[in-house]
Amino acid sequence: MAKQKYYVVWEGKAPGVYKTWPECKNQVDGLPDAKYKSFESLEEANAAYKKGWKGIWGRGSGAAGASSKTKSAGGSSAKSAADAGEIDYDSISVDVGTQGNPGPVEYKGVDTRTGEVLFAVGPVRKGTNNLGEFLAIVHALAYLKQQGSKKTVYTDSMNALKWLKQKSVSSTLVRDASTQEIWDLVERAERWLQTNSYPNKVLKWQTDVWGEIKADYGRK
Numbered sequence: 001m002a003k004q005k006y007y008v009v010w011e012g013k014a015p016g017v018y019k020t021w022p023e024c025k026n027q028v029d030g031l032p033d034a035k036y037k038s039f040e041s042l043e044e045a046n047a048a049y050k051k052g053w054k055g056i057w058g059r060g061s062g063a064a065g066a067s068s069k070t071k072s073a074g075g076s077s078a079k080s081a082a083d084a085g086e087i088d089y090d091s092i093s094v095d096v097g098t099q100g101n102p103g104p105v106e107y108k109g110v111d112t113r114t115g116e117v118l119f120a121v122g123p124v125r126k127g128t129n130n131l132g133e134f135l136a137i138v139h140a141l142a143y144l145k146q147q148g149s150k151k152t153v154y155t156d157s158m159n160a161l162k163w164l165k166q167k168s169v170s171s172t173l174v175r176d177a178s179t180q181e182i183w184d185l186v187e188r189a190e191r192w193l194q195t196n197s198y199p200n201k202v203l204k205w206q207t208d209v210w211g212e213i214k215a216d217y218g219r220k
Contacts, residue, residue: 006045010035010053017045025218028211032089032113036211087210088203089113091152092140096132097122097217102173105129105182107136109143110215112154119143127182128173133157135182136215137164138189141198154205156213164202167193 007024018024028034035053039045091112106122140153205213
């Protein structure tokens with residue numbers, strides 16, 4: 001069973017503490033300057049809300065108290081706002097929605113500033129979250145190359161970034177009739193990487209500092 005998380009919205013449509021991600025998401029959708037973050041306990045969330053976003057959320061090295069540490073949803077120490085730097089809003093953010101892992105997979109790329117969906121694929125019959133994240137990044141790079149754009153791409157997947165660097169995936173997902181579709185897509189993405197270059201930066205979205213990635217499906 002997933003552990004209960006609590007969400008603080010410092011700047012959004014209705015600032016406050018929320019018990020579910022959909023409630024939080026409703027307060028920040030479409031607001032590029034929204035400030036919000038998840039916490040492991042209600043007490044921690046309430047304390048963070050009272051303290052204010054400075055030193056907790058942070059968008060750059062100039063944020064007060066940027067070196068302070070907070071716990072991420074997964075329990076690890078968050079990077080400081082100074083380490084995370086500012087969000088490049090002139091960018092594409094990608095994310096995956098799954099129903100089971102493995103299970104049906106879909107992914108999309110959105111304008112980081114406005115949340116406008118720029119492309120969406122799926123659901124693919126059966127795959128994994130990591131494979132979907134990899135496909136989303138490569139799709140974004142191909143999309144931007146077609147447009148002649150040097151925009152940054154954001155992902156919240158470290159595995160996908162590793163595979164991108166390798167230009168190949170390393171997955172234990174079985175290859176059979178049920179996974180043929182996603183493996184075909186993955187092999188096509190690998191071929192694209194091996195035969196194309198791109199000027200775009202592909203960066204890790206700092207969830208602990210910035211909140212959920214803008215392309216998030218809200219399936220927490």
